[in-house]
Amino acid sequence: MRTTVFDTPILRTIMRWAAIMTLKAGGWKAVGTLPSVDKYVGIAAPHTSNWDFIWTICIALKLRVKVFWMGKHTLFKGPAGPIMRWLGGIAIDRSKAGNTVEQSIAAFNENEKLVLIIPPEGTRSKARYWKTGFYHIANGAGVPIAMGFLDFSLKMGGFGPALIPTGDIEADMDLIKGFYSNVTGKYPDQYGEAEVFSGSDAIDADTRAYVDSSSVFFSPTGDMESDLRFLSAYYRDITGPDGPRPSLNA
Structure with missing residues (x-):
């Protein structure tokens, strides 16, 4: 995978220091334990504001984890594009047919280390259902799902438990929903609970x-x-x- 802010020599040290100072100034704490494996899919939830991105990058830098994340393709237009990619971004255009799941599974199979962060709500606005591409990627690649979170009520963010997909998406999503039921986003009314199409x-x-x-x-x-x-x-x-x-x- 390409070089990003998380592994750019010298600059990553400077950026990590800046991230730690930013977290401290904002009263935030990075908590939790990273999965003890080199490859996993990370959930980014709740996703209700632009601040989610800033705190997520800061926490990833502090925890020294190189992450790649999926974001709306419009974030990558113009001069912001190279910056977003350097920060680990992967542009996703949901208006076009594609094989994002298959390509992501292939990336896991081709790399010894890969952490892919996905916001399953897919939008800052309230979504009735979570998009479950993250689940199918993890299940297809045979990697765990780490429950990344930002709790604005406690000003804590990081990683909760990891789950090995069983293939029973409804049962697994019940466990995931149970974890996130106690996490508060910046705008709680805009949070879409971890529901899938029945x-x-x-x-x-x-x-x-x-x-x-x-x-x-x-x-x-x-x-x-x-x-x-x-x-x-x-x-x-x-x-x-x-x-x-x-x-x-x-």
């Missing part, structure tokens, strides 16, 4: 697979009403409860 929302397991990736693919099933219920649920996460959604006109 059978009633996603229609069936085959259709649900399209939602579980970072980029959503949809293939019509032939059942118009079921397909439109699926699309309506998906667009609700994008436009909010009052936004436009597909409907069936009789």
Whole structure:
């Protein structure tokens, strides 16, 4: 993987010192223990403000962990692009079909060390469901999921427990949800709890697979009403409860 701020000679020492001073000035503490493995997926949650990025980078520098993180492609436009990439950023354009999960699994297989941080909410606004690409990446690569967090009520951030994916996403997500239920984001009302599409929302397991990736693919099933219920649920996460959604006109 490419060189970033976390392994740039000399500068990383300066940046780490600056991060420690920033955390101290803000009253923040880096807590928790890093997973005892060289490769894992890290959850970044709750994600409710731009401050999440600043504190996450500072904590990663203090803990001396080289992280790569996924972010909205618009963050990488213009002069900010090279800076974001140097900070470990990987641009994701969710409006385009892609194979982010497969590429990420390949990256884990090709590298001896890799820490990939993913904000499963996918947005600072409240999302009804978490995007579960992070889960499929970890499960496919056979690596743990580390529960990274920022608790603004306690001004603490770092890593909680790590979970080995079992392949039973609903059972595993229940454990993840239990951990984050006690974590407070900067704007608690904007936090979307760790929910995934249930059978009633996603229609069936085959259709649900399209939602579980970072980029959503949809293939019509032939059942118009079921397909439109699926699309309506998906667009609700994008436009909010009052936004436009597909409907069936009789």
